Every structure is written in structure tokens, then in C-alpha cells.
Amino acid sequence: MVVTLDAPSLMPPSTEPRTTGSRPRKRVVIRWWIYLALLPLAVFIGYFAYYPAVSAIFWSFFHWQPAAESTFLGFGNYITMFSDQIWWSSFRNLGLIFLFAVVSWVFPLLAAELLISLRSARWQFTMRTLLIVPMAFPGVVTALVWGFFYSPNDGVINQTLKALGLEALAQNWTGQESTALLSLLFVGFPFIAGLPFLIFYSSLQNIPTEVLEAAQLDGVGRFARFWQIDLPLMASQVRILLFLAVVGTLQYGFVAYILTAGGPDNATMVPILRMINVAFQGGDWGYSAALSTTLFLITIIISAVVVLARKRGSSTADGGAM
Amino acid sequence: MTTGTATPRRSRLERQIGLKTVLIAFAAVALAPYLFMVVTSLKTNQQFADSFWQVSFPLHFENYAVAWEQIQPYLFNTAIVAAISIALILLIASISGFVLARYRFAGRGFIYGAVLVLMMVPGLANLIPLFIIMKDLGLLNTYIVLVIPYTVGGSVLGTILIRNFVEGIPQTLFDAARLDGASGVRMYRSVMLPLSLPVLGTISLITVSEVWNDFFWPLLVISDNSLRTVSVGLQFFQGQNATDYGPLMAGYLIASLPLVLLFTFLSKYFLAGVQGGVPGAH
Numbered sequence: 001m002v003v004t005l006d007a008p009s010l011m012p013p014s015t016e017p018r019t020t021g022s023r024p025r026k027r028v029v030i031r032w033w034i035y036l037a038l039l040p041l042a043v044f045i046g047y048f049a050y051y052p053a054v055s056a057i058f059w060s061f062f063h064w065q066p067a068a069e070s071t072f073l074g075f076g077n078y079i080t081m082f083s084d085q086i087w088w089s090s091f092r093n094l095g096l097i098f099l100f101a102v103v104s105w106v107f108p109l110l111a112a113e114l115l116i117s118l119r120s121a122r123w124q125f126t127m128r129t130l131l132i133v134p135m136a137f138p139g140v141v142t143a144l145v146w147g148f149f150y151s152p153n154d155g156v157i158n159q160t161l162k163a164l165g166l167e168a169l170a171q172n173w174t175g176q177e178s179t180a181l182l183s184l185l186f187v188g189f190p191f192i193a194g195l196p197f198l199i200f201y202s203s204l205q206n207i208p209t210e211v212l213e214a215a216q217l218d219g220v221g222r223f224a225r226f227w228q229i230d231l232p233l234m235a236s237q238v239r240i241l242l243f244l245a246v247v248g249t250l251q252y253g254f255v256a257y258i259l260t261a262g263g264p265d266n267a268t269m270v271p272i273l274r275m276i277n278v279a280f281q282g283g284d285w286g287y288s289a290a291l292s293t294t295l296f297l298i299t300i301i302i303s304a305v306v307v308l309a310r311k312r313g314s315s316t317a318d319g320g321a322m
Numbered sequence: 323m324t325t326g327t328a329t330p331r332r333s334r335l336e337r338q339i340g341l342k343t344v345l346i347a348f349a350a351v352a353l354a355p356y357l358f359m360v361v362t363s364l365k366t367n368q369q370f371a372d373s374f375w376q377v378s379f380p381l382h383f384e385n386y387a388v389a390w391e392q393i394q395p396y397l398f399n400t401a402i403v404a405a406i407s408i409a410l411i412l413l414i415a416s417i418s419g420f421v422l423a424r425y426r427f428a429g430r431g432f433i434y435g436a437v438l439v440l441m442m443v444p445g446l447a448n449l450i451p452l453f454i455i456m457k458d459l460g461l462l463n464t465y466i467v468l469v470i471p472y473t474v475g476g477s478v479l480g481t482i483l484i485r486n487f488v489e490g491i492p493q494t495l496f497d498a499a500r501l502d503g504a505s506g507v508r509m510y511r512s513v514m515l516p517l518s519l520p521v522l523g524t525i526s527l528i529t530v531s532e533v534w535n536d537f538f539w540p541l542l543v544i545s546d547n548s549l550r551t552v553s554v555g556l557q558f559f560q561g562q563n564a565t566d567y568g569p570l571m572a573g574y575l576i577a578s579l580p581l582v583l584l585f586t587f588l589s590k591y592f593l594a595g596v597q598g599g600v601p602g603a604h
Contacts, residue, residue, distance in 0.1 A: 041433075066454050118345075136584075145574060192348055285450065299444060
């Protein structure tokens with residue numbers, strides 16, 4: 001979020017078309033065509049982004065019936081929300097999903113460190129390409145194929161266990177409460193193909209060779225280098241990743257929808273699914289709007305905190321990624 | 323690392339066998355589901371039951387014909403929606419980005435701020451109210467209802483990317499153009515657009531992958547199977563062919579192929595997009 005007001009001197013000449021005549025009263029001239037040029041953008045984000053957000057807040061105070069008369073409820077929907085067990089357990093699931101996501105960065109981090117240590121440029125390129133190929137596949141395909149892996153009868157995992165003589169370990173992975181959430185989390189294992197890996201790898205590539213040579217002269221080993229050079233230099237990137245992981249987690253949903261639909265017995269329920277179910281199956285649009293508004297506020301608050309923290313923090317952190 | 327020890331160990335170090343083994347293992351595990359998909363897509367159910375793991379002959383390419391029949395409308399819809407969205411996004415974002423970067427006017431900071439804020443808010447938070455708005459407008463089950471949210475998300479991201487990019491273009495270029503008598507429109511068309519082609523490409527790729535991957539919006543606003551896009555279509559397709567493993571996997575593969583090809587040939591822009599389009603706005 002760096003607002004680069006880099007060179008004010010660039011602006012004045014370009015703002016004023018060199019027409020003769022209107023020199024003395026520059027400021028009075030309102031260039032209406034500038035606003036005309038921005039109109040499409042304003043209409044789109046105004047009507048399809050800001051207006052829905054505001055209308056969700058408004059309707060969250062009603063027993064909202066889009067096709068009929070809606071009755072005012074005050075904070076009724078929010079009070080319902082506070083005693084909604086499914087809603088809150090869906091946040092517990094989100095917490096687990098977030099923790100798992102962050103812990104699973106071990107794999108991309110390890111892969112990036114190993115990759116950067118390869119001396120052969122050709123090997124580096126080949127391995128990097130192979131490792132990121134899964135990113136090219138649509139998320140739904142990945143979810144569906146993993147769903148196939150988990151399926152109780154012909155699923156790859158159970159078949160493998162059978163082939164190894166471990167039939168006793170075969171499970172209905174996504175169909176029982178004890179393993180359903182864990183099964184969802186393991187979709188995409190080993191989690192290397194993704195933004196964290198790209199960011200780790202490119203920041204490792206960007207460490208100046210002088211630093212590494214100096215470290216080598218001082219006898220810093222590979223592990224010491226990781227702790228003393230690599231990690232500190234990645235700190236600002238990791239903060240961005242943490243923020244993205246929070247936002248990404250709040251949006252988590254389609255994998256759960258495809259593999260478990262939030263079940264069994266709400267064991268894999270997440271807020272987005274709850275919100276959709278309340279509206280489309282329960283028909284309680286006002287309550288859904290309240291849930292939507294809550295999610296929206298949580299996101300805004302987290303983002304604001306992060307932006308403020310970044311502003312207050314080191315100004316050296318380049319906003320390249322944001 | 324480069325300091326060699328005894329010669330036999332040195333050559334092993336030199337070849338980095340351990341490192342490579344671990345990396346290959348990672349890649350193998352990561353790619354296994356997709357390889358399994360390819361292998362299974364060429365089998366009949368009988369072959370699947372007989373040889374779960376191995377490639378089994380004869381290869382049944384007709385599975386692809388069966389799958390294509392069902393997947394092809396989804397691909398077509400996705401391509402249409404992506405194309406319309408990209409056209410709108412590039413138009414809106416390039417004009418807005420250009421104006422916001424090169425002109426100073428009352429409300430400039432406000433407008434840009436309003437765009438930046440949207441970067442922080444995932445579109446999913448608007449799902450419910452936006453659905454009702456579209457329903458009231460009578461737009462459910464149309465291409466338009468799909469195009470709109472992608473255009474909004476893409477315009478936000480695109481405006482920011484283009485604004486930042488155009489600010490980086492040296493002012494001397496614009497000055498030179500003005501000396502030659504170029505108007506604002508002319509500068510937009512002849513100076514800024516040609517220079518911004520890489521950014522425009524990145525934005526287009528982000529949009530394609532967004533349209534291809536988005537799930538909940540098309541799930542909710544499209545109930546007519548002939549209008550479904552790939553991700554929701556695939557889920558429906560899975561329901562139809564759940565026990566026909568060959569065509570099922572062939573369908574998954576066909577649905578992935580366009581994105582995989584784009585990724586292969588344009589991976590530079592693709593990765594730039596992934597890293598530049600960061601705060602999950604869509």
C-alpha cells in the first residue's frame with residue numbers, strides 16, 4: 001500500500017494541456033473529461049462492490065425477504081449469531097486451517113532452500129518448473145482428484161493400504177468426523193506449488209552473493225546461514241504471506257464444498273459455507289446478511305491492522321508485492 | 323560448500339545426489355495425483371479394477387471423446403465469459419490507471435483510495451447481497467451475471483497495477499509526445515498502451531485463471547447447465563460420471579488443459595501475475 005507520490009514535479013505539466021489563453025486561472029478549470037474517463041470504474045465499483053456491502057449491512061437488521069415484505073429486527077440477527085454453535089465452530093475450523101497453512105510452509109521453505117543450493121542451473125530450472133506445475137491446474141480439478149484419492153472403495157489411499165496389507169487402516173476419510181477436516185487440509189500435499197514457495201525462492205535468489213561469500217569466509221555453515229541470513233532477510237515477505245494466509249483462510253470454502261459439503265455433522269463447516277447454507281437452504285437472508293457483514297468487518301479490521309503495522313514498521317520494506 | 327574434502331566424497335557432493343533425491347521426491351508426490359489422472363483417463367473400468375497403478379493397454383482414447391462431448395460447452399462458456407471480462411477490464415483499467423497516474427485533479431486521492439480498499443476485501447464477502455441485486459435485475463442465468471464480478475475485481479486490480487506501471491514511465495516520453503502536439507487521448511493510445519502491453523498481458527492472465535477457478539459465484543447464479551463455466555460444470559460432470567473413471571479423469575484433464583498450456587507458454591507473465599495480484603481481492 002505504498003502511495004508513491006514520487007515526483008510532484010511530473011504532474012503539473014501533464015495536467016495542463018498547453019492551450020493558450022487560460023494561463024492565469026489554472027485551478028478554476030475543471031477538466032470534466034477526467035471524471036468522464038473515470039466514470040466506468042466508479043459505476044462498476046460503486047454499484048457492484050460498495051453498494052452490495054452497504055446493503056448487506058442494512059438488511060442484516062431485518063428479517064429480510066427479498067421477494068416479500070421485510071420486517072425490522074434490530075440486532076436480532078446478530079443475537080442469533082452469538083448463539084449459533086455451527087457458526088462459531090466454523091471459526092474454530094478456520095483457526096485450524098490457518099494454523100495448518102502456516103505450519104505447512106515448512107515444505108515450500110525447505111524446497112526453496114534445497115533448490116537454491118543446487119549448483120546446476122539446468123537442474124534448478126527443471127526442478128522449479130516441476131514443483132510449480134500443479135499451480136497450473138484448476139483448483140476444482142485438484143479438489144476432485146483428491147476427492148477420488150479419499151474415496152472409501154476405489155480410492156487411491158485405501159487401495160494403497162490394501163496393497164500394503166494394511167487394510168485395517170483404511171478409512172472413510174472424508175466421511176467420518178475424526179478424519180474429515182484433516183483430509184481437507186491435506187489436499188495439495190506437499191503444498192509446494194503456490195505463492196509461499198515463489199516468494200521464498202525469489203527472496204533467496206535476491207540475497208546478494210557478497211553477503212553469502214562473506215558468511216562463507218566467516219565459516220557460517222548451511223544451517224547457520226538459514227537462521228542468520230535467509231530467515232531475517234525474508235521477514236518482511238513472511239509478514240505479507242501471513243496477511244494473505246489470513247485473508248485466504250477467511251475465503252476457504254470450495255474444497256470443503258466439493259469434498260464434504262461441510263459435513264459430516266458440520267465437522268468441516270467453514271463460515272462461507274454456513275453463510276451460503278443459511279441463505280440458500282434456510283431461506284434466512286437477513287441472518288445470512290448478518291453473517292456476511294461480520295465476515296466483511298473481520299476482513300476489513302485485519303487488513304487495517306496489517307496496513308497500519310506496515311506503515312509504522314520499517315519503511316524499507318518494499319511494497320513490491322502489495 | 324565448495325571447499326572439497328576427500329575426492330570420493332567430493333564427487334558425491336559435487337553431484338548433490340541427496341538434494342536432488344529429496345527434490346525429486348517432492349515433485350513426485352506433488353505430481354502424483356495428476357499423473358494418476360492421466361493414466362486412469364486411458365482405461366476402462368475393467369482395466370482400472372485389474373491394474374490400479376500401471377498403464378494398461380490398449381489405451382482408450384475414446385474416453386476423451388466421451389468427456390469432450392460433455393465438457394466442451396463449459397469450456398466454451400468459460401472462454402466467452404473470460405473474453406468479455408478481459409475486454410472490459412482492459413478498457414476500464416487502462417483508462418483509469420492512466421488518468422490516475424498522469425493527471426492531478428480534485429478527488430484523485432479519494433478515488434484511488436476507494437479502489438485500494440477494495441483490494442483488501444474479498445469478493446466473497448459480497449456474495450449474498452450481490453446475488454439479490456442480480457436477481458432483482460433479472461440477470462440470473464446469463465453471461466452478464468458472470469462477467470460483472472470478474473470485471474469489478476479485475477478493474478480494481480488492473481487499475482492499481484496500471485497506475486503503478488504508468489507512474490514508472492519516464493515523464494520525458496510524455497513531454498516529447500506533447501511537444502509533438504499529442505493530446506491526452508493520443509498519449510494514452512500511442513505512448514502508454516504500447517508500453518503497458520506486459521502489464522495488460524498479466525492482467526488478462528489473472529482474469530482467465532480467476533474465471534476458470536471461481537466456484538461459488540457461478541454455483542449460485544447459474545442453474546442452467548448449458549451456461550455453466552468449467553469449475554461448477556466439472557462438479558456436475560463428476561456427479562454424472564462418478565463411476566465411469568476413464569471418461570471422468572479425461573474430462574478433468576480436458577478442463578485443465580487450456581490453463582496448463584497458458585501456464586506453460588506464458589509462465590513468466592503468469593508468475594508475475596500471481597505475485598503482483600497479491601492481496602486476494604477476488
